[in-house]
Amino acid sequence: MMHTRRVMSTETSSDLPVLPQRMTIPAGPSPLPQEFPGYRTLDQEVSVDRLPVTGRIPEWLTGTLIRNGPARFELGDYRLTHWFNGLGMLHSYSFANGQVSYVNRHLRTKAYDLWMDKGEFHGKQYGLELDPCQKLFGRHMSAYSPNISDNPSVNLMQVAEKFYAINESPMWMEFDPLELQARGEHTFKDQFLGEVSTPHPHFDFHKRAVINYTTKMTDGNAYQVFYIPEHEAVQKPLAVVDIDDPCYMHSFAVTENYVILVEFPVVLDTEKFRDPGYPFVACMSWQPERPARFLVIDKREGKVTRTFESEAFFAFHHVNAAEIGNDIVVDIAATHTPYESVLGLPPTEGQFDLDAYGYALRRYTLPMAGASDTVGWEHLSPRGIEMPTINYRGNNGRTYRYAYGISSSPKSLMAMNRLSKIDIVDGSYKTWYERGCFPSEGVFVQRPGATGEDDGVLLSGVLDAKTGKSFMLVLDARSFEELGRAHVPHHIPNDFHGQFHAGLVR
Numbered sequence: 325m326m327h328t329r330r331v332m333s334t335e336t337s338s339d340l341p342v343l344p345q346r347m348t349i350p351a352g353p354s355p356l357p358q359e360f361p362g363y364r365t366l367d368q369e370v371s372v373d374r375l376p377v378t379g380r381i382p383e384w385l386t387g388t389l390i391r392n393g394p395a396r397f398e399l400g401d402y403r404l405t406h407w408f409n410g411l412g413m414l415h416s417y418s419f420a421n422g423q424v425s426y427v428n429r430h431l432r433t434k435a436y437d438l439w440m441d442k443g444e445f446h447g448k449q450y451g452l453e454l455d456p457c458q459k460l461f462g463r464h465m466s467a468y469s470p471n472i473s474d475n476p477s478v479n480l481m482q483v484a485e486k487f488y489a490i491n492e493s494p495m496w497m498e499f500d501p502l503e504l505q506a507r508g509e510h511t512f513k514d515q516f517l518g519e520v521s522t523p524h525p526h527f528d529f530h531k532r533a534v535i536n537y538t539t540k541m542t543d544g545n546a547y548q549v550f551y552i553p554e555h556e557a558v559q560k561p562l563a564v565v566d567i568d569d570p571c572y573m574h575s576f577a578v579t580e581n582y583v584i585l586v587e588f589p590v591v592l593d594t595e596k597f598r599d600p601g602y603p604f605v606a607c608m609s610w611q612p613e614r615p616a617r618f619l620v621i622d623k624r625e626g627k628v629t630r631t632f633e634s635e636a637f638f639a640f641h642h643v644n645a646a647e648i649g650n651d652i653v654v655d656i657a658a659t660h661t662p663y664e665s666v667l668g669l670p671p672t673e674g675q676f677d678l679d680a681y682g683y684a685l686r687r688y689t690l691p692m693a694g695a696s697d698t699v700g701w702e703h704l705s706p707r708g709i710e711m712p713t714i715n716y717r718g719n720n721g722r723t724y725r726y727a728y729g730i731s732s733s734p735k736s737l738m739a740m741n742r743l744s745k746i747d748i749v750d751g752s753y754k755t756w757y758e759r760g761c762f763p764s765e766g767v768f769v770q771r772p773g774a775t776g777e778d779d780g781v782l783l784s785g786v787l788d789a790k791t792g793k794s795f796m797l798v799l800d801a802r803s804f805e806e807l808g809r810a811h812v813p814h815h816i817p818n819d820f821h822g823q824f825h826a827g828l829v830r
Contacts, residue, residue, distance in 0.1 A: 355403035362739050362787055362818035366395040371427040379808030381422045387826040388418040389783050393819020394477050400443035406451020411439050412477025414504045417796050418830035424810035425830055429504035435475035447473030450604040478523035479821040483534050484557045494521045494538045502830045513558040516548045524575035539570050541594040563626045577645035577654050579721045583621040588638045589614035612636040632690050632699045638662035643712040646723045650693035657683040657712050683710045705746045707753040711765035715777050725749055726778050728766040745804050754804040760790040769824050778802045785816055
């Protein structure tokens, strides 16, 4: 059952760090550190039929985990300054009969060709790069927007029996899920155009459809929420929300009856965004004098039915949401200090607290039948996490008990160095940690026939800085004890997100 205690909901602004108003991007970002293998370019593309395994991979685990993330951090002699700008690569781990095969590949896109052949970026980049002569920024545009790069390095999604790599634009790059070869940009029938989208679509198991939205910043500003039926390659409108100032939102939440967009006060300058000369972060400003807003969209009515406000905060990732009685609870990996991760700004004194280095696991409760439009929050655990995941098939948009994520300590400044499992009912947590190792997002796979929410395994690609190579870690999700690991013949740079596809075997 989902946890419903309500504590720590009376925090006032006087309890928060003092933040500069309307922060802007400083000149002179530093290159990514070469000494850390998580930001070291991976040149190799390999196909291995059977990875060496230590321990044991469960015989029942059958399917393929595909992961996405940046893997190249130099354009010619130039060293990138922002992790998000790296050239994307897909990694596929196929499980069958206790064995694991592996293949990795850059998608051959326009971004890839320009990067490799001309040493130029394709379209708008996320982070600020130093290029006084503008030699890196050729004005190479995608077919339907001057700002879109076809470097789909963030996530992936299966839609209408096809597989797509995606980023924070409305672009969908189709690829072969077994050989990881690009098949080109795909345009859906009645596709919603816009400048920004989210790389975290949801699958509605009741509606049997993918739900996502785009942010439109031409001819008026609006969030365009749409769905794609399971067996149709068409985008159908769910709601259009007109707005004054669009905000940067990396993800959103859904429940059985609602879509919840949480507007953080990271405000986009629409004029700058339409200019391809400005990188993504140069179009943003952190405005903590503004509240965060929860826009609750009723799927049945196709419109915003309630709007709630809270004190300013930011999050990349939602954990889950659910309807409990007359309330909607929204669980988020949240922070009050989005300096370095969002805007590329240096951390301030005192940043390394629960909300900063770990992104605190918070619950916001929206009283749908109540008169108040102001909401507070509570901590669900003393352990903060990022890249949060759950038993998605069984519990997304519904009550749940367990969340998984990566977490860190103040001593680990390069990357997250722990996998954590949070029990949101009592706040307790379990941790996997190995010195010198840096795990990626944990992906839960339920055991066939299981009835328990955590009866399955957690899969995470782990970078071992001691050996300079990576391995696929398999944990028992219930006990959080290691079952086995499959060893990759090279290092894998810090990646972003992935999905497990049951029954898909290479």
